[in-house]
Amino acid sequence: MTWRPRLAEGTAPVLVVLLLLLVGLAIAGPAYDEPSGYLALLKRAAPLMILAIGQYFVIVSGGFDLSVGALVTAGVVIAARLINGSESATAWVILFVLGFGLLVGLVNGLVTTKLLVPSFIVTLGMLLVLDGAIFLWTGGAPRGALSAGFRMFGRGAVDVPVLGAVPWSVLILLAILAAAALFMRGGTGRALVAAGDNEAAVRLSGGRVDRLRLLAFVLSGLLAAVASILLGGFASVSAQVGNGLEFRAITAVVLGGVLLGGGRGSVVAAAAGALSLEALFTLLNLLGVSGALESAVQGVIIIAAVAYAALGSGVRQRLRLWPKQRNPERPAQPASS
Amino acid sequence: MSALEENTVPVTRKVTRPAFHRRLTPVAIVYIALAALLVVGSVLVGLRGEVLLDQAGILNIFTRATALGLVAIGQTMAILTGSLDLSVAYLVGLTSLIAAETMGGRDGMIVPGVLLALVVAAGVGLVNGLVITVLKANAFIATLGVALILRGYLEDTYTGPAGDVPRGFQHLGYDRIGPVPVAALLMLAVAALSWWYLSRTRPGYHMYAVGGDIEVARLSVVPTRRTIVTAHVLCSVAAGLTGIYLASRLGSGAPYVGTDAGYDLESIAAVVLGGTLLAGGRGGVVGTIGGVFILATLDTIFDDLEVDPFFKDVVRGVVLVTAVALYARRMTANRARGRLT
Numbered sequence: 001m002t003w004r005p006r007l008a009e010g011t012a013p014v015l016v017v018l019l020l021l022l023v024g025l026a027i028a029g030p031a032y033d034e035p036s037g038y039l040a041l042l043k044r045a046a047p048l049m050i051l052a053i054g055q056y057f058v059i060v061s062g063g064f065d066l067s068v069g070a071l072v073t074a075g076v077v078i079a080a081r082l083i084n085g086s087e088s089a090t091a092w093v094i095l096f097v098l099g100f101g102l103l104v105g106l107v108n109g110l111v112t113t114k115l116l117v118p119s120f121i122v123t124l125g126m127l128l129v130l131d132g133a134i135f136l137w138t139g140g141a142p143r144g145a146l147s148a149g150f151r152m153f154g155r156g157a158v159d160v161p162v163l164g165a166v167p168w169s170v171l172i173l174l175a176i177l178a179a180a181a182l183f184m185r186g187g188t189g190r191a192l193v194a195a196g197d198n199e200a201a202v203r204l205s206g207g208r209v210d211r212l213r214l215l216a217f218v219l220s221g222l223l224a225a226v227a228s229i230l231l232g233g234f235a236s237v238s239a240q241v242g243n244g245l246e247f248r249a250i251t252a253v254v255l256g257g258v259l260l261g262g263g264r265g266s267v268v269a270a271a272a273g274a275l276s277l278e279a280l281f282t283l284l285n286l287l288g289v290s291g292a293l294e295s296a297v298q299g300v301i302i303i304a305a306v307a308y309a310a311l312g313s314g315v316r317q318r319l320r321l322w323p324k325q326r327n328p329e330r331p332a333q334p335a336s337s
Numbered sequence: 338m339s340a341l342e343e344n345t346v347p348v349t350r351k352v353t354r355p356a357f358h359r360r361l362t363p364v365a366i367v368y369i370a371l372a373a374l375l376v377v378g379s380v381l382v383g384l385r386g387e388v389l390l391d392q393a394g395i396l397n398i399f400t401r402a403t404a405l406g407l408v409a410i411g412q413t414m415a416i417l418t419g420s421l422d423l424s425v426a427y428l429v430g431l432t433s434l435i436a437a438e439t440m441g442g443r444d445g446m447i448v449p450g451v452l453l454a455l456v457v458a459a460g461v462g463l464v465n466g467l468v469i470t471v472l473k474a475n476a477f478i479a480t481l482g483v484a485l486i487l488r489g490y491l492e493d494t495y496t497g498p499a500g501d502v503p504r505g506f507q508h509l510g511y512d513r514i515g516p517v518p519v520a521a522l523l524m525l526a527v528a529a530l531s532w533w534y535l536s537r538t539r540p541g542y543h544m545y546a547v548g549g550d551i552e553v554a555r556l557s558v559v560p561t562r563r564t565i566v567t568a569h570v571l572c573s574v575a576a577g578l579t580g581i582y583l584a585s586r587l588g589s590g591a592p593y594v595g596t597d598a599g600y601d602l603e604s605i606a607a608v609v610l611g612g613t614l615l616a617g618g619r620g621g622v623v624g625t626i627g628g629v630f631i632l633a634t635l636d637t638i639f640d641d642l643e644v645d646p647f648f649k650d651v652v653r654g655v656v657l658v659t660a661v662a663l664y665a666r667r668m669t670a671n672r673a674r675g676r677l678t
Binding site for chain 2: 064122124135140296298299300303307
């Protein structure tokens with residue numbers, strides 16, 4: 001037996017990709033010679049990583065959440081309108097935004113589980129409703145301003161003894177990541193993955209699949225609200241903050257080796273996928289690739305990542321020096337076709 | 338049938354009035370809803386002293402339905418096969434540019450322009466299909482990836498509208514017979530052709546089979562890969578037709594004409610609204626056309642009532658989710674009665 005690190009299935013490739021990207025950054029950009037450069041990268045990546053963690057819960061349990069981008073926009077716009085520059089309102093507005101995210105997640109989850117509508121459609125409907133409602137409410141041009149207290153979470157930093165100034169967003173991210181990793185190791189987390197893998201089996205063994213799915217959507221909505229608070233900190237208030245974030249988060253999760261359709265993948269890998277995506281964009285920027293081609297590169301990479309994951313076992317088998325026995329599970333091929 | 342199942346389903350339940358329930362298929366519901374919408378809309382618009390279904394109103398509904406209808410017909414094939422296509426919006430923009438730039442204002446280049454646009458569209462569909470079948474990528478990711486690649490190309494190459502459509506070709510976009518645009522009739526002809534293909538030909542049946550259960554289809558010697566690739570090629574060609582139509586309407590090609598209208602998610606919404614199962618294997622083009630006309634009629638009614646345009650999105654979202662919830666309820670109710678349809 002050879003020693004193997006204890007990693008969840010599918011985690012290794014994304015970590016290798018991430019490492020390569022970080023090495024690439026160190027070579028390409030002088031800013032990445034010291035820790036502060038990487039800390040800045042982590043700070044930029046924090047909202048997407050948090051969204052990816054939320055999206056992971058939904059995807060691993062067998063669903064999609066297309067509403068997170070619209071939810072991020074809604075969070076920022078609502079906060080700006082309600083705070084309107086007054087410092088004293090910050091605390092309850094933050095609670096309100098978090099509650100709003102929770103509520104949206106709850107509605108998504110309830111419609112999916114009780115009315116049996118596919119989550120793709122439910123969250124697509126939610127996307128339309130949120131986008132329309134935000135534009136309706138603001139008339140297309142969001143008003144109001146965020147307070148300094150609100151922006152602190154996205155912009156500010158705290159002094160940590162050894163590391164120096166660590167951005168708030170990084171601390172929040174690490175806390176969420178640790179909590180998510182612990183949660184996925186516990187019984188509920190495992191049941192969530194099992195529900196995505198084989199719903200009937202979980203149901204027959206006494207698991208409450210509907211509750212688990214509901215929980216996944218609520219967590220996704222809540223984390224999208226957290227991401228909107230962080231994004232509100234360093235982006236300007238506009239009705240386009242969250243545009244396309246849902247697809248970016250799904251891309252990140254898939255890049256992390258999580259299976260669409262559920263049942264496989266780890267939450268840390270999903271977050272690593274988001275960080276890789278952000279590192280990739282930074283690297284492309286440093287290399288002078290135009291912003292327009294960025295999305296083309298993103299497209300090629302996600303196809304490659306998924307193809308690798310799907311075909312990977314075969315490729316790995318061929319690359320291995322001493323191949324193991326052939327996969328006995330493969331069903332016999334029909335004679336023709 | 339296992340013994341367990343036979344014991345739990347009472348035999349008498351199986352024969353309760355199948356005729357009535359069978360008649361109300363999702364397709365029937367869609368068209369009843371469309372009729373109800375037209376009546377309610379006419380009354381509401383009538384209260385303002387206007388007429389919904391006058392010349393301009395009918396023209397408006399058909400014009401709105403044409404572009405979305407073409408995309409949605411293609412999307413129906415992809416979804417029926419158990420796949421879906423998120424790249425259609427960018428493809429619409431790309432093909433409109435290819436058609437307009439090839440034509441370059443010359444009447445003689447109309448046919449080459451149209452053909453080139455369709456060939457490129459078919460090529461994109463082929464790539465979609467091959468990435469899904471050969472590279473075994475999930476359809477969502479495969480077509481999202483292709484969409485991002487198309488977007489990168491469009492953003493890198495074009496800054497705004499380009500190309501020039503000759504006046505002769507603009508007839509396609511603007512000619513009409515009475516209140517009905519010619520292009521809408523062509524769209525309905527494409528729909529009829531797809532209906533025939535899906536319900537009367539072997540490759541069409543294969544699409545249902547693959548969408549229903551790909552393993553069963555494979556074991557029944559259905560060429561699953563070829564079927565999926567065909568569905569994606571047809572889906573992309575339909576998007577290409579939309580691009581050509583929009584080029585003839587706009588007089589030039591526009592890179593973001595597809596994404597601004599949100600044809601990717603909008604077409605999926607129309608297909609699902611039309612009663613096709615998102616998971617594939619059940620549904621059809623007839624329902625999709627009904628779904629498209631519901632969305633177009635809603636838009637027209639809101640225009641006539643001068644409702645805030647953003648309110649439309651809210652209503653659309655609610656209508657979409659409600660409709661699919663209704664279909665889901667019917668299916669579970671039928672399952673409980675021991676029927677599959």
